[in-house]
Amino acid sequence: MHRHGLLLTAVATVTVPGLLAVLAVRGHENVAAGTVGVAAAAAGAAALTGPFPVAPASARASVRNNFAAVQRESGARVTVLSRTTADEQAQGMHMLSEAADAGLAMSYQGVAMISQSGVDGSVRMVSKVWHRGGGLTLIQTSSAPSRPAAKAAGVSTEMDASSTGGVFGITKTLVTLLGKHYVAVYSGHGSVARRPAAVVVLYRFDGSLAARYWLDRQTMVPLRRELFDTSDRVIDEDSFVNVRFGATAVGALAGARGLSGKSAALQESGWAPADRPSAFLAWLAGKGWRVPGGLSGGLPLYAAASASTANGEVVDLQYSDGLYVVSLFVQRGVLTKDMAGWRQRSLGGQQAWVSGRSVTWAGRGFVYTMVADAPAQTVRQVVGDLPQDASPGFLGRLGRGLARIAGLIVPFA
Amino acid sequence: MSHLGDLLSALVDGELSGAELDRANAHLAACGHCRGEAVALRRLKYELRALAVEISDASQFTERLLAMAGTAEPAGPDGRAPARRAGRERGGRRMIRARAASRRGGADPYTAPPSPRPVRRRRVRYMLWSTLSLVVVGVGGAAFGMGGGGSPPGPKITPQLEVFDLQHAITSGDIPFPDPAIVSSRVPVGAATP
Numbered sequence: 312m313h314r315h316g317l318l319l320t321a322v323a324t325v326t327v328p329g330l331l332a333v334l335a336v337r338g339h340e341n342v343a344a345g346t347v348g349v350a351a352a353a354a355g356a357a358a359l360t361g362p363f364p365v366a367p368a369s370a371r372a373s374v375r376n377n378f379a380a381v382q383r384e385s386g387a388r389v390t391v392l393s394r395t396t397a398d399e400q401a402q403g404m405h406m407l408s409e410a411a412d413a414g415l416a417m418s419y420q421g422v423a424m425i426s427q428s429g430v431d432g433s434v435r436m437v438s439k440v441w442h443r444g445g446g447l448t449l450i451q452t453s454s455a456p457s458r459p460a461a462k463a464a465g466v467s468t469e470m471d472a473s474s475t476g477g478v479f480g481i482t483k484t485l486v487t488l489l490g491k492h493y494v495a496v497y498s499g500h501g502s503v504a505r506r507p508a509a510v511v512v513l514y515r516f517d518g519s520l521a522a523r524y525w526l527d528r529q530t531m532v533p534l535r536r537e538l539f540d541t542s543d544r545v546i547d548e549d550s551f552v553n554v555r556f557g558a559t560a561v562g563a564l565a566g567a568r569g570l571s572g573k574s575a576a577l578q579e580s581g582w583a584p585a586d587r588p589s590a591f592l593a594w595l596a597g598k599g600w601r602v603p604g605g606l607s608g609g610l611p612l613y614a615a616a617s618a619s620t621a622n623g624e625v626v627d628l629q630y631s632d633g634l635y636v637v638s639l640f641v642q643r644g645v646l647t648k649d650m651a652g653w654r655q656r657s658l659g660g661q662q663a664w665v666s667g668r669s670v671t672w673a674g675r676g677f678v679y680t681m682v683a684d685a686p687a688q689t690v691r692q693v694v695g696d697l698p699q700d701a702s703p704g705f706l707g708r709l710g711r712g713l714a715r716i717a718g719l720i721v722p723f724a
Numbered sequence: 725m726s727h728l729g730d731l732l733s734a735l736v737d738g739e740l741s742g743a744e745l746d747r748a749n750a751h752l753a754a755c756g757h758c759r760g761e762a763v764a765l766r767r768l769k770y771e772l773r774a775l776a777v778e779i780s781d782a783s784q785f786t787e788r789l790l791a792m793a794g795t796a797e798p799a800g801p802d803g804r805a806p807a808r809r810a811g812r813e814r815g816g817r818r819m820i821r822a823r824a825a826s827r828r829g830g831a832d833p834y835t836a837p838p839s840p841r842p843v844r845r846r847r848v849r850y851m852l853w854s855t856l857s858l859v860v861v862g863v864g865g866a867a868f869g870m871g872g873g874g875s876p877p878g879p880k881i882t883p884q885l886e887v888f889d890l891q892h893a894i895t896s897g898d899i900p901f902p903d904p905a906i907v908s909s910r911v912p913v914g915a916a917t918p
Contacts (some may be wrong), residue, residue, distance in 0.1 A: 323754070411897075436899070438899045440899075443908070450899060477897025479898070480898050481897060549899065582891060620884070629896075640891075643878050645878050646847075647807075649882070650882075650915075669885055669888065669889065682888055682892035707871070708868055708871035709864065709867050709868055711870075712866065712869065712870035713863075713867045715867075
């Protein structure tokens with residue numbers, strides 16, 4: 312009996328490592344075969360393409376790696392990379408840059424239809440816009456009537472166009488950011504409001520469609536914009552239905568400034584911009600403010616400002632990849648119980664209040680209000696990532712209590 | 725005829741010798757009364773001796789129990805260990821340890837005198853654990869109680885949606901998106917973010 316046991320042990324000692332060795336060799340052969348396959352695909356892809364546009368040097372390493380990975384995979388996902396040359400990309404970026412300048416410098420007047428999809432559903436508006444080149448912009452917005460005969464409530468807004476303003480999200484700052492995160496391609500001619508237009512298409516580095524812009528052929532002012540989410544759904548569509556440029560538009564602006572004003576004066580006197588947003592963020596963090604350096608969806612901080620209100624300081628942190636823009640307003644305090652005009656929704660696993668493209672919630676002594684031109688998925692992620700006044704749970708409650716006890720013992724710590 | 729009297733007790737105890745012993749034996753042979761008393765005395769002595777042996781065994785038994793329990797305190801006057809000690813110790817485990825010690829060549833726990841345990845050290849340890857438990861439970865309970873409640877105090881904020889939306893529109897180059905039902909707004913010239 313004892314001898315049989317020894318025999319079995321000896322057989323197992325010899326057989327098991329042998330089997331493992333065989334499996335290892337087979338696995339290595341499979342990996343090697345896969346590598347050969349990728350190399351073959353890379354060779355095939357290279358045969359289809361001309362010069363590759365490369366990811367900008369400022370692109371994150373992961374983006375550059377994705378870029379390279381896409382290049383290795385022959386097939387539909389290399390649309391941007393295989394068909395776009397560096398010259399085309401440069402041309403697309405140049406046209407967008409010209410559009411940003413034209414939006415500020417040109418005088419124009421028109422009517423635009425705005426359609427947005429967000430976490431609170433879809434919204435449609437009609438905006439009458441008067442802009443004097445290098446000067447003021449007057450925007451009168453009304454909700455799009457559901458019936459042709461219905462009268463829509465109107466709101467007039469006057470903006471200083473010497474600010475960062477632009478048309479349909481084309482500003483100098485955002486165009487610079489676009490070049491870091493997207494590939495811009497001039498894709499041909501189009502027409503908007505009976506005016507000839509040049510069409511510029513934005514692609515993500517994975518080749519998916521991100522946005523389309525129609526730029527006026529004569530003035531380069533943006534006439535139309537379509538934004539897409541990562542599932543190729545249109546989330547924003549803005550377009551002039553009629554527009555005119557030049558001296559007649561300036562005359563119209565003078566008349567429009569006499570618009571009836573049931574408007575209320577703003578309580579804020581103005582926003583003080585931060586020269587260096589990252590340093591401003593660090594300063595806030597040092598004072599105990601819970602503010603993020605970047606948002607989900609690859610939206611880095613690019614600008615910041617602050618203003619004083621009756622309830623204390625409000626901080627405006629602006630995040631964008633050039634296409635999607637999120638403004639996060641943070642102030643100390645708790646949300647009031649009277650939230651007229653807001654609807655409570657569950658976002659990112661947390662309770663928040665929603666109104667149009669704005670979301671607000673309270674978290675750990677701060678009130679966050681987010682105004683977002685971004686996909687609903689991104690908005691949910693951002694809300695989920697930021698502090699919330701959720702139930703702390705047993706350990707959380709214990710920790711909070713210990714912190715309070717420590718605060719009582721050492722009040723100035 | 726006089727009887728043996730006190731000599732009978734000495735005879736039974738084996739304290740007589742020589743002529744006294746012969747004279748006492750001769751009397752016993754002739755006197756039935758003294759013979760009966762001698763028999764009764766011997767029986768009584770025998771029974772007393774047996775009783776003394778029993779008492780000695782009971783005392784040993786108590787000491788064995790104390791040894792198994794590991795207590796160093798002697799049994800009380802009634803031969804039993806103090807109740808507080810007997811109820812506190814874990815006799816079974818100590819008995820196993822004692823038996824193991826016996827197997828290793830140690831003293832027999834049933835016959836060896838009780839080992840001198842560090843009573844004071846155990847008492848200090850007991851006090852330390854009790855104090856620590858009280859502190860943990862007390863502080864934990866207080867922390868849990870103080871950790872409840874809502875948000876930290878602060879001003880009640882009503883988000884100024886129209887202001888924020890306008891600021892967002894200026895910085896993003898987008899159309900302002902105010903709720904027409906709430907308010908219309910006007911930004912003073914030059915008040916915007918550059």
